[in-house]
Amino acid sequence: MAFVRFVIKTIRLSIIRIGAGWMFALLTFNFNRVSISDLGAIAVIVTSLIGLHHFISFFQVYWGRLADRTPIMGYRRTPYILLSSLIGSLIFLPLPAVAVGLGAHSPLATLEAFVLILIFGITMAMNGSSSNALIAEVTTPKERGAVIAVVWATIIISGIASAAVAGAIMPNYDPVKMQQLYNLTPWVVMITALIGVLGMERRLSQQDLAALAAEPQQAAENPLTSFRVAAGLVRDNVQVRAFFLFVLLAIMGIFLQDAILEPFGAEVFGMNQAATAHFQQAWGGGALLGMIGIGFLSSLVPISKKLIATIGGLGVAGGLVMIVTASIISRQALIEPGLMVMGLGIGLFDVGALAMMMEMTVDGQTGLYMGLWGMAQGLGNGFANIVSGALHTGLIESRLLSPTTAYAMIFGFEALVMVAAVGILRGISVQEFKGLTSKDIGTVLAMDAA
Incomplete structure (x- = not known):
């Protein structure tokens, strides 16, 4: 029975990350290809956009500390995972139109793209930090290695699935089909996040919340x-x-x-x-x-x-x-x-x-x-x-x-x-x-x- 619980827990923790794999894959293999090769966008602008969220990875430290000290309704991980999943996935809805603007070398579209990807990067830092913290908190040291391996593999598999779905929906560039593809993103991300995260985290007790409120701020943190x-x-x-x-x-x-x-x-x-x-x-x-x-x-x-x-x-x-x-x-x-x-x-x-x-x-x-x-x-x-x-x-x-x-x-x-x-x-x-x-x-x- 313990093994069955471990398997279910591992599967659910992996499901949480399906959305991240889908979104990152869609950005790196579809958005860039369409923008550069099909629409004629300047490559360095597109690739800089895609790389932007990596440069703000330090936000993971901030979100981790914030979630540790600021639980929402008694939960320190679940609300942050769901909120970041929602905001990050909604970023994809305007991206097909943004790609057209990038292809036309529009300064306004370029600015819009940078703002959208900046928001995406900040929310993904929240998502990654909270997801990793959840794994650390609900697994034992003995379980952790296997869980991390499965989660990592799931991200890769979801990227492969994203590529397969994109190829089926849009074998050649079509703005209408691209919009249909990107419209799937909030559904994929939120459904998998909800399946994975709901009920996974233990709610903090009143005593836990009181102890957290009484905890002094450390300058070294x-x-x-x-x-x-x-x-x-x-x-x-x-x-x-x-x-x-x-x-x-x-x-x-x-x-x-x-x-x-x-x-x-x-x-x-x-x-x-x-x-x-x-x-x-x-x-x-x-x-x-x-x-x-x-x-x-x-x-x-x-x-x-x-x-x-x-x-x-x-x-x-x-x-x-x-x-x-x-x-x-x-x-x-x-x-x-x-x-x-x-x-x-x-x-x-x-x-x-x-x-x-x-x-x-x-x-x-x-x-x-x-x-x-x-x-x-x-x-x-x-x-x-x-x-x-x-x-x-x-x-x-x-x-x-x-x-x-x-x-x-x-x-x-x-x-x-x-x-x-x-x-x-x-x-x-x-x-x-x-x-x-x-x-x-x-x-x-x-x-x-x-």
């Missing part, structure tokens, strides 16, 4: 102070700095292709919406296979997390090289195998790198370090989107290079970024990192207060 402490650790500790840079570059090495992959299919091979929608399914399926495979293998044979991340990173680079080759020799048949290899690498990398992140913490300061690594992820994602768009605009839209050559250079550059990240990883030692003690953090705090 100020988000600005936390940011300064984190910055001091990156500046002063070699291992922290190296791991931060590794995470940032590795995420760039994975996601630099994300916002331009579908335009690549359209501009180099003339593929339609339905065909490029398979890209998400190819690498997402590979990632799932990689995660499941390494999870099973590591349960039988102990494998170094650093080795897993290294093999995964090199696999990502190898898949990108296959895509580069496809572009250079005009072999469309190489794209999906390349994406599968890249996806396998991503799956391995995710398992190894996430496990390393959890090890690269100090007792009593886990939240600080996980926030620091999360910031590196956010910056890596954001820079990936901006750099890819800038390269597209500078090389292709300017007609400096042909799309075939330009995309080969962009994906080749991405592969080199990932190889550089793997090179940095080789010099990182968890044991040496553990030499950083709480006293060192106290020193940084004291310096910040001085």
Whole structure:
């Protein structure tokens, strides 16, 4: 019976994140493709839009603290998850019209797009923070690893499903069908959020609320102070700095292709919406296979997390090289195998790198370090989107290079970024990192207060 309860709990926690997977996939494979390739929007503007929400990931700290201290009707997670799901999903309703405006190079549409994505990013920070906190609060340490793996896999699967639905509804760009597709978003997001979250969280008792109200504010919990402490650790500790840079570059090495992959299919091979929608399914399926495979293998044979991340990173680079080759020799048949290899690498990398992140913490300061690594992820994602768009605009839209050559250079550059990240990883030692003690953090705090 306990196992059945665990399975049901895991499924419901995973269902909560289906909406996030749907929305992020729709933004990165559909909105960008339509805006850039079908409507002629300036690529760097579109990719900067998509990357914008990553740069405001620090809001997760704010929302987490707010939810901790400000329960709504006795709940600290459920209202924030539902509110953020509602607001975030409603952002998608005007996006088809915004895409048309971006294609017309309208300043007003550009401003509207940035405002909408800014709101989306802030609400998704609330959603992510609250969802992660809920998982931490309703699972035991023994359960947590399996739950996180299933939740992560669910996000990937929902992205694949989003691509499949989009391809079925809109095989080629059609403004009416695009609006119909985006109109589904609030329904998908809210139905799954309600199924997953209602009844999952325990309501705080009157005693809990009284204790919360009596709890004094701690100056050290100020988000600005936390940011300064984190910055001091990156500046002063070699291992922290190296791991931060590794995470940032590795995420760039994975996601630099994300916002331009579908335009690549359209501009180099003339593929339609339905065909490029398979890209998400190819690498997402590979990632799932990689995660499941390494999870099973590591349960039988102990494998170094650093080795897993290294093999995964090199696999990502190898898949990108296959895509580069496809572009250079005009072999469309190489794209999906390349994406599968890249996806396998991503799956391995995710398992190894996430496990390393959890090890690269100090007792009593886990939240600080996980926030620091999360910031590196956010910056890596954001820079990936901006750099890819800038390269597209500078090389292709300017007609400096042909799309075939330009995309080969962009994906080749991405592969080199990932190889550089793997090179940095080789010099990182968890044991040496553990030499950083709480006293060192106290020193940084004291310096910040001085």
